Amino acid sequence: MREADGYFGEDVAATYDASTAERFQPEVVDPAVDVLAGLAGGGRALEFGVGTGRIALPLARRGVPVQGIDMSRAMASRLAAKPGGDAIDVRIGDFAGTRVPGSFAVVYLVFNTINNLTTQEAQVACFRNAAAHLAPGGCFVVEVGVPELRRLPPGQDAVPFHIGASQWGFDTYDVATQAMSSHHVTVTDGRAQHRSIPFRYVWPAELDLMAQLAGLRLRDRWEDWSRAPFTSESEQHVSVWERPGS
Known part of the structure; x- marks a missing residue:
């Protein structure tokens, strides 16, 4: 299944939710959904690496139309089988280059998924793909750890x-x-x-340069979804880049 689903085939999808159960807790999910719903406003959201819908499903329940891109059919099938999953259209493909129709108020990528792209070239392409999906004034949001x-x-x-x-x-x-x-x-x-x-770790400043190459500008950077300040001691960050426009 690796050729079709990358490293997230049926063997991983079958136990993914249980093995990451702490990430599904309301105290983890709700702050992220609050930020993303606020950025979406009345517009649509697109998740890169939508997986089994940990964020997409509660965001959709908040009234935000959500679509997703994911390489793994096994993970996407788990999402589709959940209540409300049939309302989330998932395009199977690599989120560094796969396109879906229309434009979005927010594109987001959470839980270190940017690191699944194992070359700098692919990570740069991901930013360009996000920018191509954004409406003017829209935002690209990335949650990722700081290399330890x-x-x-x-x-x-x-x-x-x-x-x-x-x-x-x-x-x-x-x-x-x-x-x-x-x-x-x-x-x-x-x-x-x-x-x-395998992954490729990436620094905040490197991500900012990728965003600049894609025509985006940094709007906010926090330590976490609570919007705590990002400092030199922060172990992760949530960064928001904006496509210029009204």
């Missing part, structure tokens, strides 16, 4: 992000190429299974 390179002592290239009784997770970094991989180890009945997903 300060946690790497000399000679180390791995940072753990989860340690449990039967699951471990760690990221590996190549600082020369900005390539990284997330590794997930799961132990079931005494047998370990390893899954690895």
